[in-house]
Amino acid sequence: MPLPPPAAPGLPLAEVDTPALVLELDAFERNLRTMADAIAPLGVRLRPHAKSHKCVEIARRQIAAGAVGVCCQKTAEAEVLVDGGIEDVLIANEVVGRAKLARVAALARRARVSICVDDALAVDQLDAAARAAGVRIDVLVEVNVGADRCGVEPGEPALRLAQIVSGSPNLRLAGIQAYHGAAQHIRSIEDRRAAIAAAVGKARATRDLIEEAGLACDVVTGAGTGTFMFEGASGVYTELQPGSYVFMDADYGRNSWDGLPRFEQSLFIWTTVMSAPSASRVVVDAGLKAHAFDCGPPLVVGWPGVEYARPSDEHGTLTVAPGARAPALGDKLRLVPGHCDPTVNLYDWLVGVRGERVEAVWPVGARGAFY
């Protein structure tokens, strides 16, 4: 049932059928090195977020470049990663329900699997699942440090939940997760720094409270591509979870990065002009089903004055400014996706290119693995 790969190694990029998800391997590999070089002096661990790429081949390369393992968001993602040989996976998210937690516990028999909690009921269910599977699972209490999504409040509420975890015979309190997702796309560096300074304060106070209560809080994990240098230099975080840095996208491109490590755009949608009905309008074969639009339209690479104006399900309508050169029917071009993570999730295959030739085709094994 899976659709065949859109290319084979050795094929010129020009002959790769479209739409395709293209990874420029030189830029991707430089991004891996840039992250490793940035993290090294900070004395913290790197645990990249595999929700961005959903690809065992990329997880392996992140670990080869120094990561201690990866994190992911969903039980099914963790299953794909462990099946692919990844030995240390943090489910950096809450999981509820006996059926899913039984899968988490079964996975913990095959790999080092840790998980977040933010509710006593979920702790109970997880402890029961671990007992049934005969495993002991590392648990992080998720603390709301500003994103206002999941997580218990910092301080006493986090301590109370940590005590419940600590009292659960089949669980081990590993520490806290303190991820400020809402800060990643704040445009100005100073505003991002300030948001993370507030998050660091909450994480530090919570860690201190837990340790003062006589419990261990060895791990403080969190951070994303937009802010990891701030958490990394905080002296509080022990582990960083950036994901998008391997790819980047149009939305991250709108952040300021002055003075921070710079990652390159390595991920592109490869698309064909399928209709060229007028001098001011051409239509490409990549629409809503070929990239995510929650962060706005993709950027057109290499065609000044040509903009991706409007998506429909299977079409992208591009406008051509007066006097600009328009791509012709059948031309193929690169788009920078607006938001990399949900775009990658639309594809079964990543086409890795070096220069203008396909070098590798990697399955996006955890595409659709959202349960």
Place this chain on the structure above:
Amino acid sequence: MPLPPPAAPGLPLAEVDTPALVLELDAFERNLRTMADAIAPLGVRLRPHAKSHKCVEIARRQIAAGAVGVCCQKTAEAEVLVDGGIEDVLIANEVVGRAKLARVAALARRARVSICVDDALAVDQLDAAARAAGVRIDVLVEVNVGADRCGVEPGEPALRLAQIVSGSPNLRLAGIQAYHGAAQHIRSIEDRRAAIAAAVGKARATRDLIEEAGLACDVVTGAGTGTFMFEGASGVYTELQPGSYVFMDADYGRNSWDGLPRFEQSLFIWTTVMSAPSASRVVVDAGLKAHAFDCGPPLVVGWPGVEYARPSDEHGTLTVAPGARAPALGDKLRLVPGHCDPTVNLYDWLVGVRGERVEAVWPVGARGAFY
């Protein structure tokens, strides 16, 4: 590599793992009948758009309910449909490039396959592909009747392209496609009717011009769920292409429908409350990778005062109005997707339920079949 189905027939809906794409079969079957009853007095053919459902099982049921075949947008979709036994497929879209057109021609050896064109270069390529495969392919000239996407302009430009098709030895000019996609979501009925009246005028004039030139123009195809009654009653269109009517979505729900056939919401995202951190906020396990947001957020069914406020990649943050009852951790609930077509494309399986029990699990066989 495909992920296992999230449920098996007989399972109570309450036990179906989440997120899942749920089809309420009673409502779905009523939608099939409502469409058949609406079309019958108009004397036109129904050719539903399979891009909405990407599912052979649904295409079969549409044909059993009177459709002459289906249409789709992509070569790979057509391949999945023909592989599944659908014998009459219109690729209601432009396809360029020798590799893809060779696949179209190969498919035309196995089923009745027709296709649209809007450029003489594509006609040349298609004719060559048909010759190489030893087939003759039915071709529709796509005419821009208001959507300003693909299509040649009405009148003389359409006639000129029709003449080129007609002069191509391995192609047969079947007629024109005149689809006004931009009209489908105009909210007021009178404005939708007016938009289609203008489209009908352009389609009629183009058809007449082609026939006056001595060419056949047997088929005038187009229309969608928002407007099909207007094209159907026009006396010009011979074939209608609605797709969303089998499912419906939040965006179509914002249209006015007074006096038109009413379709029911049959498609839902089944999701679990995975975090309930405060009285005013709960978080579900369906985010950007579980439904499309190009038409805004999904609607929460059955929980007055609870709204889907904010998606992130794997989370949906719901707000609870003061005084409203909030769903509890572990509760499962239905969401009406904002936009059905790109939402369906995120799932490998459709879980068909009757009442509160799973009756069938159908593969979304053409999910991701965008090339």
